[in-house]
Amino acid sequence: MKYTKDKTDSDDFLPEGNSFNVYSPKSRKWYHVSMQRVSNDKDAKVSSFSVWSGKDDNADDY
DSSP: OOOOSOTTOTTOOOOSSSEEEEEETTTTEEEEEEEEESSSSTTSOEEEEEEEESOOTTSEEO
16 A cells, blocks of 8 residues: 555555455555445545554455
């Protein structure tokens, strides 16, 4: 996952759904991310998000 202010960047990260696991090679750990979107549309803006150490078995891995 990366942070960028460039809203037209072609390498942006758009995961499916509201929950996913992401691996950080730098820290050698998995993290579980949960996003609360403005609507149920997968392209809707994220209003808030939470990140926890570890994986969720019901989420996709990235």
